[in-house]
Amino acid sequence: MTSTLTPVRSKRSALTKGQLPKYAPYVVLAAALVAGAAILALVGFNAFGWGIVSAILFAVGLVSWSAAVEGSRKAKDKLATCLVVGSFLIALLPLISVIWTVLVNGIPGLLNPGFLTTSMNGVTGVYDNRAVEEGAPVIGGIYHALLGTIQITLLATVISVPVGLLTAIYLVEYGNDGRLARAITFFVDVMTGIPSIVAGLFAAAFFFAVVGPGTKTGAVAAVALSVLMIPVVVRSSEEMLKIVPNELREAAYALGVRKWRTILKVVIPTAISGIASGVTLAIARVIGETAPILVTAGFATSINSNVFSGWMASLPTFIYTQILNPTSPANPDPSSQRAWGAALVLIILVMVLNLAARLIARIFAPKTGR
Amino acid sequence: MSKRIDVKDLNVYYGDFLAVEDVTINIEAKSVTAFIGPSGCGKSTFLRTLNRMHEVLPGARVEGEVLLDGDNLYGPGVDPVTVRSQIGMVFQRPNPFPTMSIRDNVLAGVKLNNKKISKGEADVLVERSLKGANLWNEVKDRLEKPGSGLSGGQQQRLCIARAIAVEPQVILMDEPCSALDPISTLAIEDLINELKDQYTVVIVTHNMQQAARVSDRTAFFNIAGTGKPGKLIEVGDTQTIFSNPVQKATEDYVSGRFG
Numbered sequence: 004m005t006s007t008l009t010p011v012r013s014k015r016s017a018l019t020k021g022q023l024p025k026y027a028p029y030v031v032l033a034a035a036l037v038a039g040a041a042i043l044a045l046v047g048f049n050a051f052g053w054g055i056v057s058a059i060l061f062a063v064g065l066v067s068w069s070a071a072v073e074g075s076r077k078a079k080d081k082l083a084t085c086l087v088v089g090s091f092l093i094a095l096l097p098l099i100s101v102i103w104t105v106l107v108n109g110i111p112g113l114l115n116p117g118f119l120t121t122s123m124n125g126v127t128g129v130y131d132n133r134a135v136e137e138g139a140p141v142i143g144g145i146y147h148a149l150l151g152t153i154q155i156t157l158l159a160t161v162i163s164v165p166v167g168l169l170t171a172i173y174l175v176e177y178g179n180d181g182r183l184a185r186a187i188t189f190f191v192d193v194m195t196g197i198p199s200i201v202a203g204l205f206a207a208a209f210f211f212a213v214v215g216p217g218t219k220t221g222a223v224a225a226v227a228l229s230v231l232m233i234p235v236v237v238r239s240s241e242e243m244l245k246i247v248p249n250e251l252r253e254a255a256y257a258l259g260v261r262k263w264r265t266i267l268k269v270v271i272p273t274a275i276s277g278i279a280s281g282v283t284l285a286i287a288r289v290i291g292e293t294a295p296i297l298v299t300a301g302f303a304t305s306i307n308s309n310v311f312s313g314w315m316a317s318l319p320t321f322i323y324t325q326i327l328n329p330t331s332p333a334n335p336d337p338s339s340q341r342a343w344g345a346a347l348v349l350i351i352l353v354m355v356l357n358l359a360a361r362l363i364a365r366i367f368a369p370k371t372g373r
Numbered sequence: 374m375s376k377r378i379d380v381k382d383l384n385v386y387y388g389d390f391l392a393v394e395d396v397t398i399n400i401e402a403k404s405v406t407a408f409i410g411p412s413g414c415g416k417s418t419f420l421r422t423l424n425r426m427h428e429v430l431p432g433a434r435v436e437g438e439v440l441l442d443g444d445n446l447y448g449p450g451v452d453p454v455t456v457r458s459q460i461g462m463v464f465q466r467p468n469p470f471p472t473m474s475i476r477d478n479v480l481a482g483v484k485l486n487n488k489k490i491s492k493g494e495a496d497v498l499v500e501r502s503l504k505g506a507n508l509w510n511e512v513k514d515r516l517e518k519p520g521s522g523l524s525g526g527q528q529q530r531l532c533i534a535r536a537i538a539v540e541p542q543v544i545l546m547d548e549p550c551s552a553l554d555p556i557s558t559l560a561i562e563d564l565i566n567e568l569k570d571q572y573t574v575v576i577v578t579h580n581m582q583q584a585a586r587v588s589d590r591t592a593f594f595n596i597a598g599t600g601k602p603g604k605l606i607e608v609g610d611t612q613t614i615f616s617n618p619v620q621k622a623t624e625d626y627v628s629g630r631f632g
Contacts, residue, residue, distance in 0.1 A: 179431050250468040254532070256429060258482035258539055259458025268485045272472040 023072055028065060035061035058089060105347050112344020115141050119348075122147035123316075124305035128331030135334040143330070143337075145345045147306040148321035151221060152352075154310045155300065155317055156290050158225035159232055164282055166229070167236025174237070175244040176266055194234040202230040203295025210299075221310035224300035224317070228289045235288060239281025243274040276367035283360035287353045293319035318349045375573045376442040376459075376542040377402040378423060383437035384602075385415065385422055387430070393419050394602035396437075398592060400543075405565060405574045407584035407611065410594035410626070415603025416577045417465075417547050419594070423575065424460035424545055425453040441542070458482075461541035465548040467528035469520035469535070476516040478531055479503060482539035498538055506534035507564050526557025533564065537572070544568060546576040550583065562587050581627060585615050593623045 039057030043049070062085040070078035112118060126143035133139045170187065178184025206227035210218040247270050255265040271278070301314035302324055325342035329335035378400040385393040393415035400406045408416040421427040422435050425446060439446040446456050469478045479499045483490050490498070499516065503509040508530040512523070520531055529549060536544055546565075550558040565587045568574055578584050584591050592608040607620045618624045 248468070250464060250466060251470060253426065253429065253462075253464065254468045254470070254535075255481070255485060257424065257426060257457055257462035257464075258485065258535065259454050260482070260485040261454050264485055264487070269470060269472075273470075 021073055022077075023069055027068065031064045031068065032057075032061055035064055061085070062089070102350070105343065105350055108340075108343035109347025110344075112141075112340040112342075113347055115144070115340075115344070117142065118144040118341075118344055119149065120144060120146050122304065122306045123330070126304070126330060128333070131329075131331035131337040132334050134337050135331075141337040141340060143341060145318065145321055145341070145348060147303060148316040148318045148345060149348065150306060150308060151300070151303070151315040151317040152290060152319075152349075154308075155221045155224045155228065155296065155315065156286060158222060158310055159228035159289060160282070160286055162225060162229040163232035163236050163285070167233045167282075167285075168240050168278065170233075170237045171240035171244055172266060172271075174241050176262070176270070191234045191237050194230070195238065197230065199227075199231055199292050200294040200298070203227045203298040205230060206295070207299050219299060219301040219314050220312055221300050221307070221315040224296045224315070225310065227295040227299045228292060231292065231295070232285045232289050235285040236282055239285065240274075240278045243277035243281065244270060246277075247273045276364040279363040279367055280360035283356050283363065287356040287360075290352060290356070291319055291349060293323050296320050297323065318345050318352075321345050322349070375402045375571060377573065378543060378575075379440040379443075380423075381438040381440070383419070383422065383435065383439065385418055385427060386434050386436070388432040391602040393422075393594075394604050396605045398605060398608050400573060400575060401590065402573050403569055403571070404589040405569045405576060405587055407588035407591045408575070408577045408594060409579075409581055409584050409591060410603070410606075411596065412579070413599075413603070414594040414596040416594050418603070419605075420545050420547055420575060420577050421462075423543070424462055425456045426462060428453065458539060459541055460543040460545060461536035461539060463529070463532050463536055463544065463546045463549050466552050467525055467532050469523070469528050469531050471519065471521045473520060474517045475512050475520045475523070475531060478520040479534050479538050481535055502534040502538040503531075505537050505568075506530045507560060507567075508534055524557070526553045526560060529553060529557065529561060530564065533561070537568070541572065543573040543575065546574065548577050548579060551579060558583070581615075585611060591615070593618075593620075593626060595622050595626070 035057045036053075038060050039053050040048070042056055043053050046052075062082070065085065066078050066082045069081045121142070121144035123143045124147070130139070130142055134141045170191070174184050174187060178187070203224075206223050207219070209226070210220075210223045251269055251273060252265055255269045256262075260268075296317050297320050300317065300320070302320050303314045303316045307313045307315045322342045322345045325338045325345070329338035331337070380396055380398045380400075383393070383396045384391060385396075396419060408420065410416050418427065423439060423446075427433050427435060435447060437447070441456075441459065445451070469475075470481060473481060476495075476499050477484065479502050480490070480495055483495075483498070500509060500513075503512065508527060511527060512518075512531075520528065523531060529552075533544075533549075550561050553561065562583065565574055565576065569589075576584075576587065588611045590608065591611045591614040593606045593614060594603050595606045596603045607614065607618055607623045609618075614623060615627050618627065624630075
């Protein structure tokens with residue numbers, strides 16, 4: 004070591020002095036947890052309060068230590084970090100709580116034999132009473148509701164996507180920001196804000212007037228959901244079509260390609276990933292609607308595979324009726340178990356749709372690479 | 374396979390605004406004509422009227438005649454799509470279709486119009502067009518890769534290949550080298566020299582050396598001031614325009630004493 008002119012200092016150089024050691028946050032965190040537990044023990048311990056008090060102690064401790072050692076600039080930085088991370092945790096709390104509650108309550112229901120493959124047809128309070136009193140298995144399932152939700156949502160998508168996409172194409176490619184285009188944009192915005200129950204009432208009233216009073220089928224519900232879906236599809240597709248560079252349209256025109264072919268073969272393929280994920284998110288948005296389905300498709304306990312006739316169950320209305328009108332009023336537990344199971348299935352459906360949206364976006368995205 | 378263009382008394386408007394005033398010019402077949410002039414003088418606007426791309430913009434319109442071998446492009450009943458399939462265009466920024474492979478980009482003019490073409494014919498057309506654009510040797514092993522993965526200069530040559538694949542009579546180029554480095558620019562200029570054996574080429578450029586290098590005839594456009602229409606000041610053999618122009622404004626511009 005004699006050959007080196009300036010001896011290398013073991014850990015702290017002149018450039019790193021006046022910094023908190025790397026382990027500082029962990030030390031403060033441990034101290035805050037212990038102090039928090041001690042304070043809470045005085046007033047009566049609970050986990051929620053422990054978390055809040057410890058978080059506050061941690062922030063105060065770390066910031067003041069930093070202010071003492073590192074100066075005010077670093078202390079402000081630490082304070083901002085604490086606030087950002089704290090806000091993130093607070094925002095995350097409800098989400099985790101919802102998922103946790105649904106998982107805990109839903110898994111027993113989901114594990115019932117035949118939960119996904121049987122309907123509630125013929126399941127009466129007698130069976131539920133027996134399940135509670137004698138320990139017999141809980142019977143009955145959500146097959147009819149799952150089938151109904153899938154059919155209604157599929158039909159709503161089949162109605163909404165062509166209407167929404169064509170509207171968006173008109174607005175972006177042909178509207179020229181004229182009076183009609185501006186009127187459409189305005190009414191689409193208004194439609195976005197329509198409460199879902201109003202959409203349901205509209206569809207019900209429309210079919211009562213056109214087909215006959217008391218018309219309640221899956222198709223009516225699909226129309227109600229379309230009213231909610233179309234503005235979302237129009238808005239997202241419009242944004243996606245707008246960001247297709249004009250140069251690509253001009254390139255196609257300059258090759259002697261007609262306008263509608265340019266739109267069909269150049270503009271839409273370029274924007275398809277965004278459009279597809281927008282549509283999937285719109286589906287996820289309406290799949291959990293309860294009120295409009297209740298007033299348009301009614302409620303059923305048996306399997307109805309014809310979307311155009313007869314009342315039809317769906318997952319949200321199934322949950323609603325199972326909680327509000329348990330199959331056995333004396334023993335509501337089996338019903339509530341079924342409701343939680345259905346809620347879990349609904350959440351899984353929405354998650355799968357969101358994942359599908361990402362997958363679709365990736366598959367259709369313009370290819371890069373050399 | 375090339376036609377001449379004769380423009381008579383052409384006024385170009387954006388809405389009520391007169392952008393280019395009273396242009397009369399003859400563009401010879403199988404030659405390169407360069408448009409030069411300061412920014413905003415209407416060179417590009419005028420170029421876009423030659424294949425009816427101008428009217429794509431809302432409110433844009435044209436008065437006057439543009440004759441392609443005697444047929445008026447703006448005559449009644451003329452379909453702009455027919456015009457554009459005869460007069461191709463290359464833009465300032467390379468714009469290959471991002472969803473298509475290199476091969477599909479070259480075939481875009483055929484495929485987007487849903488014309489039937491056998492695989493053998495398509496292969497021949499792709500090879501001929503890419504060779505015509507001096508790009509074949511660089512991309513022949515990766516024709517199925519996306520066109521957006523090429524370098525800027527290669528992308529611009531891909532766009533030229535795409536334009537010549539539809540076998541137009543005339544090729545318009547709107548500052549094709551302004552986004553490219555000197556080496557890619559040289560490749561494109563060499564290409565222009567080869568293209569004029571078969572096509573009528575019109576090129577807009579800000580680069581006067583480029584105009585002097587590649588063109589047979591040069592047209593100088595100028596503008597009197599902001600908000601005034603652009604005008605064609607002088608057109609003639611490139612040699613004459615750069616060495617012995619008739620108009621004072623032209624001489625000032627080409628010698629760098631402009632403004």
